[in-house]
Amino acid sequence: MSDLLKVPTMADFMAQGKQPEVLFWVGCAGSFDDRAKKITKAFVKLLNNAGVEFAVLGTEESCTGDPAKRAGNEFLFQMQAVTNIEVLNAYKVQKIVTACPHCFNTINNEYPQLGGNFEVMHHTQFLKTLLNDGRLKVEGGKFKGKKITFHDPCYLGRANGEYEAPRDLLRKLEVELVEMKRCKTNGLCCGAGGAQMFKEPEPGNKDINVERTEEAVDTGASIVATGCPFCNTMMTDGVKHKEKEDQVQVMDVAEMIANASEL
Amino acid sequence: MQYLPNILFFLLLVAGVGYFTKNIRTVVRNIKLGIPVAISDHKKERYGNVARIALGQSKLLKRPISGALHAIVYLGFIIINIEVLEIIIDGLLGTHRIFAFLGGFYDFLIATFEILALLVLVSVVLFWTRRNVLKIKRFLSPEMKGWPKQDGNIILYFEVVLMGLFLLMNSSDYALQQMGAAHYTQAGSYPVSSLFAGIFDTMSQSSLIVIERTAWWLHITGILIFLNYLYFSKHLHILLAFPNVYFGSVTQKGQFKNNQAVTAEVKMMMDPSADPFAAPAPDAPPPPKFGASDVMDLTQVQLLNAYTCTECGRCTSECPANQTGKKLSPRKIMMDTRDRLQEVSKNIDANAGVFVPDGKQLLKDYISTEELWACTTCNACVEACPLSIDPLSIIMDMRQYLVMEQSAAPSELNGTMTNIENNGAPWPFNQMDRLNWAKE
Ligand code: SF4
Numbered sequence: 109m110s111d112l113l114k115v116p117t118m119a120d121f122m123a124q125g126k127q128p129e130v131l132f133w134v135g136c137a138g139s140f141d142d143r144a145k146k147i148t149k150a151f152v153k154l155l156n157n158a159g160v161e162f163a164v165l166g167t168e169e170s171c172t173g174d175p176a177k178r179a180g181n182e183f184l185f186q187m188q189a190v191t192n193i194e195v196l197n198a199y200k201v202q203k204i205v206t207a208c209p210h211c212f213n214t215i216n217n218e219y220p221q222l223g224g225n226f227e228v229m230h231h232t233q234f235l236k237t238l239l240n241d242g243r244l245k246v247e248g249g250k251f252k253g254k255k256i257t258f259h260d261p262c263y264l265g266r267a268n269g270e271y272e273a274p275r276d277l278l279r280k281l282e283v284e285l286v287e288m289k290r291c292k293t294n295g296l297c298c299g300a301g302g303a304q305m306f307k308e309p310e311p312g313n314k315d316i317n318v319e320r321t322e323e324a325v326d327t328g329a330s331i332v333a334t335g336c337p338f339c340n341t342m343m344t345d346g347v348k349h350k351e352k353e354d355q356v357q358v359m360d361v362a363e364m365i366a367n368a369s370e371l
Numbered sequence: 372m373q374y375l376p377n378i379l380f381f382l383l384l385v386a387g388v389g390y391f392t393k394n395i396r397t398v399v400r401n402i403k404l405g406i407p408v409a410i411s412d413h414k415k416e417r418y419g420n421v422a423r424i425a426l427g428q429s430k431l432l433k434r435p436i437s438g439a440l441h442a443i444v445y446l447g448f449i450i451i452n453i454e455v456l457e458i459i460i461d462g463l464l465g466t467h468r469i470f471a472f473l474g475g476f477y478d479f480l481i482a483t484f485e486i487l488a489l490l491v492l493v494s495v496v497l498f499w500t501r502r503n504v505l506k507i508k509r510f511l512s513p514e515m516k517g518w519p520k521q522d523g524n525i526i527l528y529f530e531v532v533l534m535g536l537f538l539l540m541n542s543s544d545y546a547l548q549q550m551g552a553a554h555y556t557q558a559g560s561y562p563v564s565s566l567f568a569g570i571f572d573t574m575s576q577s578s579l580i581v582i583e584r585t586a587w588w589l590h591i592t593g594i595l596i597f598l599n600y601l602y603f604s605k606h607l608h609i610l611l612a613f614p615n616v617y618f619g620s621v622t623q624k625g626q627f628k629n630n631q632a633v634t635a636e637v638k639m640m641m642d643p644s645a646d647p648f649a650a651p652a653p654d655a656p657p658p659p660k661f662g663a664s665d666v667m668d669l670t671q672v673q674l675l676n677a678y679t680c681t682e683c684g685r686c687t688s689e690c691p692a693n694q695t696g697k698k699l700s701p702r703k704i705m706m707d708t709r710d711r712l713q714e715v716s717k718n719i720d721a722n723a724g725v726f727v728p729d730g731k732q733l734l735k736d737y738i739s740t741e742e743l744w745a746c747t748t749c750n751a752c753v754e755a756c757p758l759s760i761d762p763l764s765i766i767m768d769m770r771q772y773l774v775m776e777q778s779a780a781p782s783e784l785n786g787t788m789t790n791i792e793n794n795g796a797p798w799p800f801n802q803m804d805r806l807n808w809a810k811e
């Protein structure tokens with residue numbers, strides 16, 4: 109299947125003297141993490157299928173600096189930011205889509221003051237515009253009627269006020285959308301943000317991802333949908349911890365759409 | 372001699388308002404110890420926030436029970452205080468119920484005040500029960516032991532006493548009016564206090580006047596004490612809520628401010644013509660301090676936040692770290708900031724207006740690194756705060772100090788940062804392999 113993926117780079121476009129419609133910012137997790145790579149590929153399939161002329165930076169992409177900034181290393185963050193902005197500006201990039209809410213937030217909110225002004229979209233927002241423009245078909249397929257709950261990534265929801273794009277897509281999949289008690293503005297973090305992903309948690313009486321997973325499992329949903337590679341990891345670990353792998357799956361919204369269309 | 376009460380009243384008023392003014396000036400001075408921030412943007416949106424969040428208490432009402440009770444106490448308290456205007460004029464001029472000439476409207480006002488006073492009393496009793504009888508988790512956190520718990524109760528007792536005195540004053544006045552006592556002209560309508568005016572039936576007019584006068588004096592004295600208590604309590608928020616909400620963030624919550632001092636440094640490093648080994652110019656300013664280790668390193672808005680915090684704990688009860696037993700409590704971050712600022716303030720007062728280093732700071736003496744590193748930067752605390760306070764920004768500034776000034780990040784994070792620096796990713800993968808997924 110994957111040999112069918114068309115993933116041109118900005119350099120390819122440049123060589124042909126063309127500009128892509130949008131730059132797909134893959135992000136570190138999307139590039140290297142085995143679970144997140146599946147999300148990346150699912151999203152690319154959707155882009156290919158919808159005939160979107162996109163490009164990636166490939167080996168010219170680098171960490172946005174989000175984990176560095178949230179860990180307190182503003183210096184490293186700004187070095188990353190300035191370097192990335194130079195690359196993006198050199199390619200005259202205008203529009204960016206990414207499947208990682210952290211990359212989305214950083215490029216959208218923190219790059220402008222450092223000279224990087226781009227229109228940035230989260231992949232669920234982008235997919236929704238494709239849907240509205242009739243370029244993408246979203247149909248229930250095997251998810252039709254299934255009980256699904258959506259976990260709001262902090263950096264998509266509270267941080268940027270986007271709660272509806274992913275839910276709209278899920279509704280298009282004709283699922284039975286059930287909400288957790290803490291959702292949308294009150295959504296509970298998965299525990300990965302603020303560079304927690306990369307360290308052991310401080311002493312406490314529970315891991316945050318377990319607390320969140322319990323809440324998700326309590327809804328009776330068979331799939332926990334999310335829109336962030338880090339939330340995905342945390343929730344997947346949580347499901348394993350609760351030994352519920354047989355009953356509950358964690359999936360990205362893009363994966364579900366690709367899956368439903370049997371891409 | 373006949374002007375003695377007027378003079379006494381005048382002195383009382385001057386003392387009460389004077390001491391209050393002095394303390395407010397101290398608050399302003401202390402806030403100015405912080406880094407100035409120029410805020411002149413989004414005026415319309417900011418005033419809108421003040422109307423909605425501060426005046427309209429929109430965020431409080433997200434928890435309907437406590438929100439509604441708070442709205443009653445707040446509205447009641449504000450509206451009843453219109454009465455204070457009359458009391459002050461009466462006190463200064465030696466008149467009695469000077470607004471009585473308003474006639475029917477006066478009846479309406481007094482009746483409204485009385486009903487509100489009753490509602491406030493009921494709400495305050497419910498509030499007290501919530502705080503002291505029901506085991507509500509956010510009132511039981513470790514940072515609420517001792518003074519903060521007392522403070523919360525004292526203010527409730529204050530309200531009971533003030534409302535009680537107000538009603539006592541009115542009911543004795545009403546009884547005197549019924550008797551046709553001199554000076555006590557028929558004025559006002561007393562739906563609540565007239566109910567228990569009957570208890571005065573057997574009293575002589577002179578002892579009733581003593582009761583009425585005592586209640587009147589105690590009531591206004593109580594209000595002045597209350598005013599002066601604010602500075603020492605979490606109740607400064609009834610004044611500071613307005614500027615605090617005005618200066619609150621109007622950008623997306625995910626946007627953390629970029630440290631300008633770092634930007635300057637990064638620009639210099641990226642400038643190919645700059646000589647990294649050049650000796651600094653002799654008149655060059657001292658290198659900036661990155662991040663915050665003490666209250667003076669925070670911005671004025673962050674310090675205003677600390678004085679405004681009402682210790683309600685809504686932030687902490689939404690905090691994922693706190694809910695899973697970690698030490699971090701965003702409310703404690705705000706309380707610690709204020710406590711440290713007050714300590715610095717006393718130091719300045721004791722040393723003729725200059726701060727003499729006391730070997731202490733906000734970091735470690737108040738806020739531990741364990742608390743700081745437990746934060747997921749999820750913004751739940753910021754979202755929950757009914758007063759637009761941002762505990763997260765203080766956590767971030769302190770992390771910056773730990774990492775950039777002290778290289779004191781947890782060791783795993785040091786590894787992560789080295790990876791980002793060397794490989795452009797938080798994991799030890801080669802940047803040249805970044806597109807491998809497309810071929811797998
Ligand atoms: S941002 Fe940090 S302090 Fe605030 S609620 Fe989230 S984890 Fe707690």
Ligand code: SF4
Nearest residue numbers: 680681683684686756
């Ligand atoms: S920061 Fe806000 S939410 Fe937290 S205790 Fe203070 S007033 Fe309440």
